[in-house]
Amino acid sequence: MNDILIVDDHEEMRDLYFDFFNHDFRNQELTFSPDxxxxxxxxxxxxxxxxxxxxxxxxxxxxxxxVILRNSPGLNQHTPIIVISAFLPKSIESKNLLENVYFISKPFNFDSLSDLMKTLLQSKSPSTV
Structure with missing residues (x-):
């Protein structure tokens, strides 16, 4: 079982993610955060x-x-992160500032999100399992 944190301020999006995970990623421990x-x-x-x-x-x-998570030693300093937004600055995607960070622009296809998430969750190193 994987622990996944979903951070989105729109309740409708959190509901969509909940439905998506219940369909494509059963047996995952989901935590939602509004900000x-x-x-x-x-x-x-x-x-x-x-x-x-x-x-x-x-x-x-x-x-x-x-930036805070990556620059602060802690439990999630190296956790894979997917940034999903319609408002990403164009320059941020081209910068190789942060390791293990992936960007998806809204609107997006849940199939491509699913593929990326499956890849990231399957590639967990044994030391993090």
């Missing part, structure tokens, strides 16, 4: 196998949370 601050606190208390982030969120946006 970056809440997600940061959850990440400081639990190790996740995968994190998905929206970018545009109140209190702390997804990219700022991403």
């Amino acid at each position: 970056g601050i809440d997600a940061f606190f959850k990440c400081s208390m639990q190790k996740y196998d995968l994190i998905t982030l929206d970018h545009e969120m109140p209190r702390l946006n997804g990219l700022d949370l991403l």
